[in-house]
Amino acid sequence: MNDNKKLIQTNKLQLGLNRRQLLKTGAAAGAVSMFNINHAWSKDVMWDGEPFDADGATIRINEWGGFWQEFMTSNVIEDFEKTYNCKVAYDSSFPWFPKYVASGPKDPAFHMGNWNLNEIIKLGKAGDYFLSTEELKANMPNAADCWDFAFGSGLGVTWGFGQYAHVWRTDLIDPAPKGFAAFWEDRFADKRATYITSNGLFMTFFMTAAAEFGSGPDDMEAGFEAMRAAMPMKISDFTGNMQTQVERGEVQIGVQWEGEIFLQMDKGIEVAPLTWEQKPILTQTHTVSRYSDPVEKKLALALVNAKLSPEFQTKAGEAFYLRPSNSKASLPERLKNKGVTNTAGALEGLWIPDWNWYLDNEDEIVETVNEIFAG
Amino acid sequence: MLAAPGTIFFIVFFVVPLASLFLLSLDKPSLGNASVQWMFDFRNFERFFGRAIYYEAALRSAGLAALVSLIALILGYPLAFLIAKTTNVRRNTTLMILVLSAMQLDMVIRLFGLMVLMGDVGLINGFFRWSGLIGDQPLPLMYNFAGVVVGLVQFSLPFMVLSLVGVIQGINPALEEAARSLGATRSQTFWKVTIPMSMPGILAGLLLVFAISFSSYVVPTLMGGWTVVVLPIHIFQQVVELGKWQFGAAIAVVMFAISFIVMMIYQRAAVRASGGRV
Amino acid sequence: MAKGQVKVRRERSVPVIMRVLAMVSLVLLLAPVVVVILAGLNSGDHLTFPPDGLSLRWVVAFFRSGAFLPAYLFSLLLALCTMFFSTILGTMIALVLARNEFPGKQMARAFFMAPLMLPGIVLGLALYLFYLSSGLGLTRTMPGLVIGHVLVTCPYVIGTVNASLVGFDKSYEEAARSLGAGPLKTFRIITLPIISPGIIAGSVFSFIVSFGQFDVSLFLTPPDYNPLPIALYSSLRYTFEPTAAAAGIFAIFLVVVSMLITARLTNLRKLANVNFS
Numbered sequence: 001m002n003d004n005k006k007l008i009q010t011n012k013l014q015l016g017l018n019r020r021q022l023l024k025t026g027a028a029a030g031a032v033s034m035f036n037i038n039h040a041w042s043k044d045v046m047w048d049g050e051p052f053d054a055d056g057a058t059i060r061i062n063e064w065g066g067f068w069q070e071f072m073t074s075n076v077i078e079d080f081e082k083t084y085n086c087k088v089a090y091d092s093s094f095p096w097f098p099k100y101v102a103s104g105p106k107d108p109a110f111h112m113g114n115w116n117l118n119e120i121i122k123l124g125k126a127g128d129y130f131l132s133t134e135e136l137k138a139n140m141p142n143a144a145d146c147w148d149f150a151f152g153s154g155l156g157v158t159w160g161f162g163q164y165a166h167v168w169r170t171d172l173i174d175p176a177p178k179g180f181a182a183f184w185e186d187r188f189a190d191k192r193a194t195y196i197t198s199n200g201l202f203m204t205f206f207m208t209a210a211a212e213f214g215s216g217p218d219d220m221e222a223g224f225e226a227m228r229a230a231m232p233m234k235i236s237d238f239t240g241n242m243q244t245q246v247e248r249g250e251v252q253i254g255v256q257w258e259g260e261i262f263l264q265m266d267k268g269i270e271v272a273p274l275t276w277e278q279k280p281i282l283t284q285t286h287t288v289s290r291y292s293d294p295v296e297k298k299l300a301l302a303l304v305n306a307k308l309s310p311e312f313q314t315k316a317g318e319a320f321y322l323r324p325s326n327s328k329a330s331l332p333e334r335l336k337n338k339g340v341t342n343t344a345g346a347l348e349g350l351w352i353p354d355w356n357w358y359l360d361n362e363d364e365i366v367e368t369v370n371e372i373f374a375g
Numbered sequence: 376m377l378a379a380p381g382t383i384f385f386i387v388f389f390v391v392p393l394a395s396l397f398l399l400s401l402d403k404p405s406l407g408n409a410s411v412q413w414m415f416d417f418r419n420f421e422r423f424f425g426r427a428i429y430y431e432a433a434l435r436s437a438g439l440a441a442l443v444s445l446i447a448l449i450l451g452y453p454l455a456f457l458i459a460k461t462t463n464v465r466r467n468t469t470l471m472i473l474v475l476s477a478m479q480l481d482m483v484i485r486l487f488g489l490m491v492l493m494g495d496v497g498l499i500n501g502f503f504r505w506s507g508l509i510g511d512q513p514l515p516l517m518y519n520f521a522g523v524v525v526g527l528v529q530f531s532l533p534f535m536v537l538s539l540v541g542v543i544q545g546i547n548p549a550l551e552e553a554a555r556s557l558g559a560t561r562s563q564t565f566w567k568v569t570i571p572m573s574m575p576g577i578l579a580g581l582l583l584v585f586a587i588s589f590s591s592y593v594v595p596t597l598m599g600g601w602t603v604v605v606l607p608i609h610i611f612q613q614v615v616e617l618g619k620w621q622f623g624a625a626i627a628v629v630m631f632a633i634s635f636i637v638m639m640i641y642q643r644a645a646v647r648a649s650g651g652r653v
Numbered sequence: 654m655a656k657g658q659v660k661v662r663r664e665r666s667v668p669v670i671m672r673v674l675a676m677v678s679l680v681l682l683l684a685p686v687v688v689v690i691l692a693g694l695n696s697g698d699h700l701t702f703p704p705d706g707l708s709l710r711w712v713v714a715f716f717r718s719g720a721f722l723p724a725y726l727f728s729l730l731l732a733l734c735t736m737f738f739s740t741i742l743g744t745m746i747a748l749v750l751a752r753n754e755f756p757g758k759q760m761a762r763a764f765f766m767a768p769l770m771l772p773g774i775v776l777g778l779a780l781y782l783f784y785l786s787s788g789l790g791l792t793r794t795m796p797g798l799v800i801g802h803v804l805v806t807c808p809y810v811i812g813t814v815n816a817s818l819v820g821f822d823k824s825y826e827e828a829a830r831s832l833g834a835g836p837l838k839t840f841r842i843i844t845l846p847i848i849s850p851g852i853i854a855g856s857v858f859s860f861i862v863s864f865g866q867f868d869v870s871l872f873l874t875p876p877d878y879n880p881l882p883i884a885l886y887s888s889l890r891y892t893f894e895p896t897a898a899a900a901g902i903f904a905i906f907l908v909v910v911s912m913l914i915t916a917r918l919t920n921l922r923k924l925a926n927v928n929f930s
Contacts, residue, residue, distance in 0.1 A: 065887030069719070073719060089876040092879060092883075093872075093887060094887065095615040097615060098614055098620075101620075102782055102785050103785060235602075237601075241597075245494075250496055363617060367426075370601070370604060374601070378745055378750075380745065381745050381746040381765075381807070385765065389768060391783060392782065392783035393776075395783060396775070452674075453673075453678065454678040457667055460667050461667075472908075472912045475908055477686055480685065481900075481901050483885050483897075484689050484898060484901035487689065487898070488685025488686065488687075489685050491688045525681075529682065536678070537854075541816060541854075561668060575816075575819070587769070590769070590773065590868075592773065592774055593867055593868065607774060607775075611774055627775045631771060634767070
């Protein structure tokens with residue numbers, strides 16, 4: 001909470017500076033400076049929750065590509081473009097972090113984004129890029145129905161999530177593995193897999209290992225020891241690769257999240273998720289850029305709001321096995337038959353990894369772990 | 376001046392951006408900042424040469440590229456020779472098309488193909504197991520140095536072949552025949568006449584394959600299983616993951632320096648090989 | 654055969670060891686391609702090998718797909734633009750480099766080769782930062798992307814055109830000029846026929862390299878329009894789908910078809926001639 005107050009303070013300062021700069025360089029007359037003055041105040045522009053005519057404006061978003069993009073386009077974006085009379089420019093080429101940084105907070109590369117918390121928090125540390133959760137909540141009707149943890153990051157709203165689990169081949173492993181530490185059993189040498197350090201799943205894996213074998217998720221030394229003990233181990237750089245390796249049997253137990261595992265199960269592949277008492281979660285989180293121009297900002301808020309609607313959440317659950325963060329969303333059958341529920345009780349024990357701590361120590365973790373992986 | 380548009384293009388879109396990037400490497404590291412600050416500080420380079428993980432990566436990159444170039448030459452020359460010496464037009468066109476199609480396959484999809492072939496439960500290991508050559512333990516052909524070498528060779532082989540075919544074809548057959556008629560064996564003719572005459576192609580191919588392997592990001596990432604960390608991977612990690620533009624730029628400068636040295640070596644060798652006719 | 658007697662029969666047979674190694678190379682080159690083609694023709698539900706059966710369903714899915722087909726077409730357009738500009742610029746540069754002697758010529762050659770020596774991601778990044786700070790309005794636009802591609806394909810054009818100019822005798826051009834032909838006519842009648850294999854080869858190279866280019870495109874891609882390699886990478890991060898393999902097949906199909914067409918126009922072997930020195 002204090003952080004938010006601090007944020008608002010710095011914003012006021014920056015606002016003042018902006019005005020002064022503009023008045024000084026006021027030479028650039030005409031439409032441009034008018035636009036700039038709007039720009040300086042656009043932080044205060046908010047949305048009232050009703051559809052409006054954007055007069056053909058273009059909003060830039062960053063979001064995952066491929067099938068995800070096709071789904072978003074047909075389920076949200078097409079209707080959105082019609083309702084609001086706007087155009088959505090969809091950038092699916094990850095990485096987006098450098099693009100944001102290269103443009104700076106005041107001229108945001110994107111107006112709205114959907115990505116992972118670790119990247120979002122990292123960007124938040126690099127500058128004042130995003131609207132805070134307070135501001136988001138105040139501007140989106142659907143936000144009121146969401147579970148509290150959806151706003152836990154302070155910088156964006158989590159609209160979907162899934163539990164971190166290990167995927168294991170039920171037909172290749174007997175007896176069944178139990179618990180988190182099963183990953184380290186000798187019988188899985190070189191048949192277990194995790195991800196590269198830039199993947200959020202690795203970070204979760206690391207912190208969970210630190211908690212399991214050490215004094216807590218921030219026990220770096222324990223985490224490093226666990227990594228050393230896990231070698232030899234295969235390293236994937238994305239979940240698609242992990243999926244293929246599991247399907248081909250190259251990997252028998254791997255770091256994953258339940259959505260992918262459910263997907264493989266429904267495809268008929270002999271896998272099952274392995275979970276344990278602690279329940280770290282992986283999240284899909286939306287951010288809205290603070291310094292966008294007024295129209296684009298309102299569009300961004302409206303688009304995020306659309307993603308929080310119960311109907312959309314159910315569809316996303318259907319397509320990606322994502323758990324909804326809207327308490328009013330009903331679960332699709334394919335999630336229900338895996339034992340997932342959308343109640344306050346279902347959230348017991350779920351925790352979001354402490355990305356702040358991880359990012360503060362990221363350099364050291366990355367360099368040390370890379371040395372360990374390189375053997 | 377005929378070269379004017381090209382030169383201007385290169386200066387504006389190549390020299391200037393790179394110069395900015397190199398200047399960036401002389402700034403103090405700062406998380407959110409991607410613009411040049413003109414600090415002229417060398418700490419990024421101190422860091423690079425100070426930590427083993429980085430300068431070892433430089434050696435690894437150069438060594439890997441050199442090894443791949445050599446292997447590509449050994450494998451590529453015969454194929455180029457075959458294409459060059461095949462007089463049947465249909466056949467040599469088919470061979471050329473095959474080589475060019477192999478170039479066209481996207482790297483990520485190729486990874487799948489290679490995984491099927493070289494993975495622990497892949498076709499090659501399956502064959503070895505079936506024929507009894509190895510026991511239960513699979514040959515680790517992927518996600519290690521060997522995998523990266525194979526991946527890079529597979530990727531750059533067409534470039535080597537294409538650098539060689541024209542040159543080999545251009546060798547005047549009268550020279551080879553003259554050597555034979557003077558009593559040289561086939562093998563002597565090959566090593567004393569054909570190979571030296573192919574030198575321009577050999578050198579061009581080596582340089583090209585070196586450049587491709589040295590600067591490749593995708594292949595070591597997808598085939599190396601994170602055990603083969605070369606400079607492009609470090610750059611990517613520093614810039615994209617950690618937001619350390621300045622340090623990433625410093626690594627790029629080191630890469631450029633190494634390539635420059637290699638280029639110079641190539642130029643010297645090329646001049647010597649063509650008897651100064653260049 | 655008596656010593657001194659020149660052999661009449663042109664003995665071109667390739668020694669066995671060469672053939673064997675050549676076959677090894679071919680197998681190495683083509684094996685992944687074959688695997689991918691078969692996987693893309695899989696009648697089953699996901700990317701497996703060996704395929705469960707053969708079917709065109711994934712090829713059809715590729716045509717219907719909202720992500721891959723537009724990416725394929727965009728890559729095609731991008732590669733054609735790149736080929737056009739790269740060929741023109743590269744040929745001009747190669748002509749100047751080959752015809753003239755001047756101090757620092759070696760450096761100039763190295764300079765134009767330099768884009769190949771750096772990782773594509775470095776080039777893309779440097780260009781991205783440059784676009785942002787220069788305010789030329791090239792950020793995240795197609796021209797910006799084309800520029801990046803031209804940078805990395807130009808060296809190939811320069812290499813192939815240069816190779817066709819090795820040993821080029823300026824006296825032919827001078828003779829034509831002295832006979833009254835203007836510079837354009839001289840170029841058309843004398844120079845162009847000599848360098849045309851080199852130009853065609855360079856164009857082909859630049860097309861192929863641009864179509865498959867991933868590294869440079871990573872930062873320069875405009876939103877909404879992805880080149881195929883980026884679209885494939887984005888989608889394959891999450892699921893390895895046969896549609897992706899089908900996309901790969903189509904890229905190959907494109908090359909084969911265009912090569913067959915080119916083969917009609919010229920002997921393909923003549924295309925393979927590269928020289929950077």
